[in-house]
Amino acid sequence: MPPPQMTLTLKQQVDQLIAQAGRASRQTPSSQPAVTSSCPSTDYKALIAHWFDKEPPALRARKYSMTEFVIRFAGRFRPKPAARLLAEALRELGWTEHRDWTRAGRNRRYWIPPTR
Numbered sequence: 001m002p003p004p005q006m007t008l009t010l011k012q013q014v015d016q017l018i019a020q021a022g023r024a025s026r027q028t029p030s031s032q033p034a035v036t037s038s039c040p041s042t043d044y045k046a047l048i049a050h051w052f053d054k055e056p057p058a059l060r061a062r063k064y065s066m067t068e069f070v071i072r073f074a075g076r077f078r079p080k081p082a083a084r085l086l087a088e089a090l091r092e093l094g095w096t097e098h099r100d101w102t103r104a105g106r107n108r109r110y111w112i113p114p115t116r
Helices: 010-027 044-054 066-072 083-092
Strands: 096-101 110-111
Touching: 044 083, 044 110, 066 083, 083 096
Parallel strands: none
Antiparallel strands: 096 110
């Protein structure tokens, strides 16, 4: 199947898209969700507690690495949060930090969730 024939130039296409965006922004945002804040929440304690409560019971008893937490949550000014802030929140929630000193573990640190 051959691609559709385009009779508009690139500038005309860009102008058309700009006009469509302008019309869409002028419409009433009745169906669009309201944005409450442009800054993501940085209450890591609440974010971690909410996330952990949604985890299935089979995953709650395993070890978690700090890399998993850094990837999972967003920072305030950067895409990744500071590991120091996450560690403080984890300690306040009762998580304990351990280190695997075995050769297979390669001296990696991991976090164990609190027992409930």
